[in-house]
Amino acid sequence: MALPTQSTNFPAWYQAVVKGADLAENSLARGCMVVKPYGWAIWEGIQAAMDERIKATGHQNLQFPLFIPYRLLEREAEHVEGFKPEVAVVTHAGGEELEEPLVVRPTSETIIWDTYSRWVQSWRDLPLLYNQWCNVVRWEMHPRLFLRTTEFYWQEGHTAHATADEAMTEQRRMLVEAYQDVCERVLALDVRPGHKTESERFPGADDSMTIEALMRDGKALQAGTSHYLGQNFAKAYNVRFQNREGELEYAYATSWGVSTRLVGGLIMQHGDDRGLRLPPALAPYQVVVVPIFRTDDERVRVLEAAGRLTGDLAALGLRTRLDDREDHRPGFKFNEWELKGVPLRVELGPRDLDAEQAVVVRRDTLEKATKPLGDLAGSFPALLEDIQRTLREQAVAFTDAHTLRPSSYEEMRSFLEASGGFAVGPWCGRADCEAQVKEDTKATIRFLPLDLEDAAGPCVACGDSAIVEATWARAY
RNA sequence: CGGGGCGUAGCGCAGCUUGGUAGCGCGCAGCGUUCGGGACGCUGAGGUCCCGGGUUCAAAUCCCGGCGCCCCGACCA
Numbered sequence: 410m411a412l413p414t415q416s417t418n419f420p421a422w423y424q425a426v427v428k429g430a431d432l433a434e435n436s437l438a439r440g441c442m443v444v445k446p447y448g449w450a451i452w453e454g455i456q457a458a459m460d461e462r463i464k465a466t467g468h469q470n471l472q473f474p475l476f477i478p479y480r481l482l483e484r485e486a487e488h489v490e491g492f493k494p495e496v497a498v499v500t501h502a503g504g505e506e507l508e509e510p511l512v513v514r515p516t517s518e519t520i521i522w523d524t525y526s527r528w529v530q531s532w533r534d535l536p537l538l539y540n541q542w543c544n545v546v547r548w549e550m551h552p553r554l555f556l557r558t559t560e561f562y563w564q565e566g567h568t569a570h571a572t573a574d575e576a577m578t579e580q581r582r583m584l585v586e587a588y589q590d591v592c593e594r595v596l597a598l599d600v601r602p603g604h605k606t607e608s609e610r611f612p613g614a615d616d617s618m619t620i621e622a623l624m625r626d627g628k629a630l631q632a633g634t635s636h637y638l639g640q641n642f643a644k645a646y647n648v649r650f651q652n653r654e655g656e657l658e659y660a661y662a663t664s665w666g667v668s669t670r671l672v673g674g675l676i677m678q679h680g681d682d683r684g685l686r687l688p689p690a691l692a693p694y695q696v697v698v699v700p701i702f703r704t705d706d707e708r709v710r711v712l713e714a715a716g717r718l719t720g721d722l723a724a725l726g727l728r729t730r731l732d733d734r735e736d737h738r739p740g741f742k743f744n745e746w747e748l749k750g751v752p753l754r755v756e757l758g759p760r761d762l763d764a765e766q767a768v769v770v771r772r773d774t775l776e777k778a779t780k781p782l783g784d785l786a787g788s789f790p791a792l793l794e795d796i797q798r799t800l801r802e803q804a805v806a807f808t809d810a811h812t813l814r815p816s817s818y819e820e821m822r823s824f825l826e827a828s829g830g831f832a833v834g835p836w837c838g839r840a841d842c843e844a845q846v847k848e849d850t851k852a853t854i855r856f857l858p859l860d861l862e863d864a865a866g867p868c869v870a871c872g873d874s875a876i877v878e879a880t881w882a883r884a885y
Numbered sequence: 886c887g888g889g890g891c892g893u894a895g896c897g898c899a900g901c902u903u904g905g906u907a908g909c910g911c912g913c914a915g916c917g918u919u920c921g922g923g924a925c926g927c928u929g930a931g932g933u934c935c936c937g938g939g940u941u942c943a944a945a946u947c948c949c950g951g952c953g954c955c956c957c958g959a960c961c962a
Contacts, residue, residue, distance in 0.1 A: 411923085494960065516962090549961060557961065631962065668962045701921055740922035747922095758921055768921085885961095 412748070414682050419626040426676055427554050430685045430749045440552035440559030447749065448555075448672065450693035452562065455671055456542065458595040458691075459564060462587040468538040468566060473520055475543075476511040481519045485645040488518065491612020495547040513546040518613065518638070518664055521567045522646035529569060529660060532652050536579075537569040555673035556630070556885055563668035569648065569660040573639070576661035577616075580637040581859070583665045584618045588633040596671065597688035597797055598622055598678050599804035600632055601831075603856025603880065608840055611664075615639035621855045621880075623808045624677040627828035629855045629882035632674050638662035673885075678804055685750030686772050688800050689793040694730040696722055696789060697751045701739045701758030714782075715757050718767070721786035727793070747772060752796045753789065773799045818870055821881070825850035828883050835875030837868035846870050852881045 412429065413421040427433055432448030435441075444452065460470070479498065483489050492515045499511040514520070525537060542564045549557050566583060570576040584602055592598045605617035614636040622632045643649070643659035652658050679686040689695050700715040702708040715731055722729040730751075732742050739756070746754055756768040767785055770777045773796045780788070811830025815821035821832045825846075836842070836854070847853050857877050864878045 491960095545962090547961065550959085551961090561962070563962070634962065666962065670962050703920055735920095738920045738922090738924065740920085740924085742923090743921095744923045756921070760921070 454691040479510045488613035522642040535571045540566040565666040580663045584635040597801040633667040635665035684748035687750035689752045696753045825852040832881045834869030835864040836879035837873040838876040842871040
């Protein structure tokens, strides 16, 4: 299949990659997706890395129900206001109308905090550090595979603490030590952490933190969020504990999540005109060996050598695939594995065997090298590390090259209107100024610095005196 | 909800103006030739033309009424 070029038709390119690399497809159910084995393998890789960090930071996994009684959702005013338009409600079951409708969870704060009220009495019960991997449903207007689907898969962490300080430390720790770490170290993405403005905050939160990633069309993607919920949910669901002094106090909350959206971010930050480029740390196959032969004699010879190489690679712990399908020609396979983003490809044919060599192609740079068969496998771990590093460096270089400090509002406007990337500058902190920029450019403030510092000088958007530095971009 | 478009083979579409045998490309099946960058030839399978009604000797095509989907404007991990 031919891929549209990224630069001329990014949405079509994205769709073609998702389809061509066999990651997912639209399902009959409105806005939902069928995640296919290759796409799910990528998600499982993300899950494994994230789950390791979640556990390493002291959390345990558990599981809450899919259904939430409607009245529970209604307890926290801002929360219900924010989610009401996008919840799916079950009104009928068991052949009759339900006395009380059930909401299909759009997120689980409500049912979890209602449960926590029964789990917490004393300061000795805190903190609660729990996480669940599950699916949630939000009735979205414009579904797009991985980026915004009606049903999506994620993890949601929900913690309860005895003090505000401890909760805020937890909020930041999960953003940085889990989300940012896995995105950078495993997915090789460039993500920028920061605070959301009040208007972009999670409904019911006192503060939302985000990691934002710039895609190759210059639009930003919110790749993960971590919220400090203050005592809002504790008050709504009556989660009180007796502190060391014997006084009753409401608990402090955090919640944080990353979703299958990360797969979309991976595609859109690393992808090129040949398709996906997967970082070796995540790739379901790190190396694919494509044997080339015509005659029966050649087939025996080549497959024997290819099998030995594949075995050597597997013995080194590398995820390896020998593509010995006989119903496709080599050229087809080269293109297919490039589309699927496999980091390294080995081409092995009779001519190579005669010369005791193999052709090795890296997906990140598309460099083709001829290497001696001698200790070919032994050279691969270092090569894969180099690909991992290169993808990450390319991502950082791209974001840097698409970040502008505009010297005037006019410059900022034309930059954002053209989706040039991140525009960074001093901001007055006012919501009406933020709204005006959105009206002018369709761009929003993606984040404020993680360490909030005073900014000097005039607001780059409205000219009033600035209080903080902001980063604007158009977003997915 | 306001404006525009579409519904025909698994997918992408033509045919509709001017009613008359259901078509094309990809994919799929069989056989043969191919095989170092997305192969080719021959043969073949596959259809409630979105649904319901009407006009007509005859409807994918014309008329009426439904339903569904997509794009553009406000939400969202």
